Amino acid sequence: MSDLLVWSIIAAQILLGLAMACSVFRILAGPRAQDRVVGFDSLYVNAMLLLLTYGIRSGSSLYFEAALIVALLGFVSTVALAKFLLRGEVIE
Amino acid sequence: MSEPAEIPVLAETLTAALLFFGAVITLIGAFGLVRLPTFYQRVHAPTLGMTLGAVCVALASMIYFSALGTRVVVHEVLIVIFVLFTTPITLLILVRAAVVRDRSEQSGLARSTERTER
Numbered sequence: 019m020s021d022l023l024v025w026s027i028i029a030a031q032i033l034l035g036l037a038m039a040c041s042v043f044r045i046l047a048g049p050r051a052q053d054r055v056v057g058f059d060s061l062y063v064n065a066m067l068l069l070l071t072y073g074i075r076s077g078s079s080l081y082f083e084a085a086l087i088v089a090l091l092g093f094v095s096t097v098a099l100a101k102f103l104l105r106g107e108v109i110e
Numbered sequence: 111m112s113e114p115a116e117i118p119v120l121a122e123t124l125t126a127a128l129l130f131f132g133a134v135i136t137l138i139g140a141f142g143l144v145r146l147p148t149f150y151q152r153v154h155a156p157t158l159g160m161t162l163g164a165v166c167v168a169l170a171s172m173i174y175f176s177a178l179g180t181r182v183v184v185h186e187v188l189i190v191i192f193v194l195f196t197t198p199i200t201l202l203i204l205v206r207a208a209v210v211r212d213r214s215e216q217s218g219l220a221r222s223t224e225r226t227e228r
Contacts, residue, residue: 020119020122022122022123022126023122023125023126025126026125026126026127026129026130027126027129029130029133030129030130030132030133030167031133033130033133033134033136033137034133034136034137036137036140037133037136037137037139037140037141038140040137040140040141040143040144041140041143041156043144044143044144044152050149050208050211051211052149052204052207052208052211053149053152055204056143056149056152056153056156056204057143059156059200059204060139060140060143060156060160063136063156063160063164063193063197064136064140064160066164066189067132067133067136067163067164067167070167070168070171070186070189071129071133071167073171074125074129074170074171074174074175077178079175079185082171082185082186082189085189086185086188086189086192089189089192089193089196090192093192093196093199093200096200096204097199097200097203100200100203100204100206100207101203101207103204103207103208103211104203104206104207104210
């Protein structure tokens with residue numbers, strides 16, 4: 019693994035961490051509930067990308083499956099939260 | 111951390127560039143989430159930024175692992191397809207919920223002001 023790839027992985031991890039910090043700020047400071055849900059949505063996508071980056075760094079395929087599970091569960095929970103905001107209950 | 115095997119320079123450079131580009135695009139999207147003023151503007155920034163960022167990072171992982179020769183490429187295509195399908199669905203459902211909430215709040219506000227005027 020060359021220096022270029024190592025440094026670009028480190029830079030990508032730092033940038034994705036900053037993006038997660040932005041999402042956490044929106045979760046904590048969002049004026050209304052839908053702002054917090056949007057912040058949570060971008061938070062789990064960022065976590066998934068961070069897992070993919072870590073998988074490239076370590077060269078193992080385990081992180082990919084974790085990223086796929088994070089994406090699936092994050093999508094389901096975001097839709098459940100949006101449904102709750104829309105109707106007041108998740109399963110009718 | 112174990113050092114992986116050597117891979118061709120072209121694949122390595124492409125992986126590095128795509129990783130960095132995807133991370134920068136994702137950060138721009140998240141920064142828009144912080145800076146834009148209203149909710150309906152804020153929804154768009156992470157949706158646009160994170161779709162392109164996720165596609166770039168998954169492409170980088172795909173190129174790296176297929177150059178390494180450890181496994182088949184199809185896995186990351188799964189993530190790309192999943193992200194491309196779910197992000198607009200999330201946007202639509204969230205914006206619909208926000209519109210319904212805003213409308214009910216406004217009608218409730220109008221009713222309460224009528225009550226106070228009376």
